[in-house]
Amino acid sequence: MSLSSVLTFLVFSPLLGVLILGFMPKTQGKALKAVGFIFTLPSLVLALAVYFHQLAGKSLSVFSVSKHWIQFGGFEKTDPHLFSVYYELGVNGFTLLLVVLTAVVSSLAAIAVSLYIKKEWKGYFMLFLILETGMLGVFTAQNLILFFIFFEATLVPTFFLTGKWGYYEKEKAAWSFLIYNGLGSAILLIVIMILFARTGTTNIDALYHFINDPNVQLIAPISKAAKFGLFFALLIAFGIKLPIVPLHSWQLRMHAQAPIPVVMIHSGILLKIGAYGLIRFGLGIFPEQFKSVAVLLAILGVINLLYGAFLAFVQTEFKLMLAYSSVSHMGIILMGLAALNVAGIQGAIFQMISHGLISALLFFLVGVIYERTGTTEISSLGGLAKGMPLIGGFLLATAMGNLGLPGMSGFVSEFSAFLGLFQAMPVIAAVGTLGIIMTAAYMLRAVLAMTFGQANREFTGVTDLKGREYVPVLVLMLLIVLIGVCPSVLSSPLHATLLGLGG
Template sequence: MSFPLLSTIILAPLLGVAILVFIPKENKRLIQAIGILATIPSLVLTLAAYIMSQTGSDVLAWKEKLTWFRLGTEEQYGQHLYSIDYEVGVNGFSLLLLVLTAFIATMAAIASLRITKEWKGYFQLFLLLELGMLGVFAAENMILFFLFFEITLVSTFFLIGKWGYTYKEKAAYSFLLYNGLGSAILLIVITILFAKTGTVTFDLLGDVLQDEATFDLVNITPALRMGILIAILIAFGIKLPIFPFHTWMVHVHTQAPPPVVMIHSGILLKIGAYGLIRFGMELFPQEFARIGGVIIILGLINLLYGAFLALIQDDLKKVLAYSSVSHMGIVLIGLGAVNSEGLQGAMFQVISHGLISSLFFFLIGVLYARTGTTNISELGGLVKSVPVIAGLLLSTGLAYLGIPGMSGFISEFTAFVGVFKSNPIAGYIGLLGLILTAVYVLRAVLGITYGEPKRKQVRVDLNPIEWVPSGLLTLSIIAIGVFPAILTEPLFTSLQAIIAGIGG
């Protein structure tokens, strides 16, 4: 493809950042309009890319490569060794994540109309965050991945610390501390692999690591391979997050502004799952298969621990924060199953949870804007005063439960098919987490929609602009639930390649 589609998708938000430089900071409406409109080109282009992929276009042919820099000379190391290029490309899974990122970014930009101060700085950081997320999922080498990953970290830190709630600074520094540690571990992994193999390109690195002759040549011992995989598990486990690296995420979900939480729960947590697949399963498939049982155990801990804590929370934001910990456990047990069904379920869960959690946190923002609280004990009887908001909360809760006809059912069902196929005992234990999910979700949602109205009353139902994110996110959740081939077809090639590497 001659047109640089992927680079245009990634860099489009940068145009909005540049335009905002010249807009007076007092011009609230124009800044908001530019902030929202700047997310539209990436959304349109990712949707067009998805349609092209479904009509026969080969996504692997969309790769773009530009010489960046190299260490040493070609005479010293050869043409490909110790050379770092600007490389972007997609496969089926990363293309879906690009669509998800652009979609949720636009929905969160609309939700950002509630931001009450310093709109110019907010939207500039917001658009940089979108650029970083898009770049992470399109990067074809580790250095580029790491640079985009750092952009998301820095921009999110400032968005939380400047526009969050009462304990925003604590949440921001907690986010920075944990994710900075994960970044440091990831950088060490990248450095070791680059020094040993002379490349950071995912495709070439995969070939080198799986070629036994080359493997001996670059002196990566089996112990070192396993050590690198464990480091990858920790680095991206912090991001996912895996217990016990989850406490920072609860602070972020309760203290960050709702649009930022929409992006954080919908996209940023999914970078952890994507990294485990991209760095772990694809580069070290045999080693990953050996620790599959450990991954399942970690997933079960996440699933049950998060569900138990969600069950005892009174703050709806904390319920959803611990729910995210629990639902990421489903991703882990799907990956740990190390078969096509489990991996497909994990990938489905990444997309599904991104949509559902974004919708839930959008609705939480709607409630907070009207009442100033998210405490379940202070809310009640919404179905009488604001039936539309109450109905959306109920439908989103049902999606969290994984009822048939919604995206959550497909992802959870497929992941558990994979788990039961490889480890039935773990499957039976995991079912307890699904039962607890039903309890805490129904307790929270029914507690604020039915019963007697409490002292925090909601009088204004969904307004026209709020219909856009809530309606589109709801339709997306239902569309995937009713017609899961929307996801299965693009994922097929990615699944085949990974499972072939594992030996399945």
């Protein structure tokens, strides 16, 4: 395999699993589960190989691929690049971390599928692997049209995985997801088409040059007002995905009603597409417009942080509390980006990775608890540590990471994001620190009530953590601690990217 084909195989190898699953009888449950899991592994191995290639100080450009794909208009002879769409994949330090996160969480969520999905594994894993391909493609696409295609490829399987295999109000959650995200997609498509019509390209790097270099002669000029309008449209499109309050209600339903493997992927990866879009396209293509609304973004981030934390504090159902916690933690990403300096942007990216790992682990543990007890009501799970000490211990440890305990990934990301915001907007940052206090309050209140609180039920005969359940728990916990004690595993690949964005 040549280096230029690595990313192509990394992105599309899950589809080989879809092809094989399509020819397998749906009654062969064990074989279907095995094939579904196995075909998440090539992407994981290749993602780690590219990561260690970068850590060795070697260039990531050797993995880039660019092939002519679609030509619009009759410009082949005059300028073959004009109104051409290329199949182009590539990674930098930032996108590489998201690719590794996607591959890791997808493989671990596939284990959760084999453990907790009880029916129709063939259809589930086919949709699951299509979803993984879409996510990997989103973070490696180097032009907007290819990005949009992969972006849409994540929506359809998520809709069906939730609507068919979710909990009691699964159809409502699936339709809410599709309507909100479909609206965001429509707005994004309009922006892409306008940029393509005005510049003749959808290449991300070329768009930055065309939009921000006054010496470039565009096919049709874009005024400052038009640039701001395009940027604001991107803010709405990706703000829905993040989500930014008040565009968040669909996310709460998804976290409460989607099956646990889907929630692991949704909270761990899909929400990060919103932050990725704001960084890659908002800040990356429209830096002046981003700077002009930085204060607004910081305020929205504080609103997300405090609103999510307050409502998480009053929840009586643990899964819904975690849903509001995700809303709150997305506010930290917005606050870090709004700082527009190296520390803030680094904190925002760290928070994307950290929250992806912590939330995936928390929701996996929620799935284990629900499988054993049939409930996630906090009041019904008092004394959990007595009956399931390992599960209770890992739950408490993960909660410590979520509230930002030093030595875990949550502390590194929150400290860096707030450091950046204190440098840029100290008053807003000071208000935001209330959210950190609230996070500690609601996490400790819920987890301590569940693990060591008054027991309202007997846990005798309930099994503790067992078998394959150890794999996602130990891997995710190891990564959370590794980032906390050795943050250079993230900061080293990010160095060049951070200098370009916030330097």
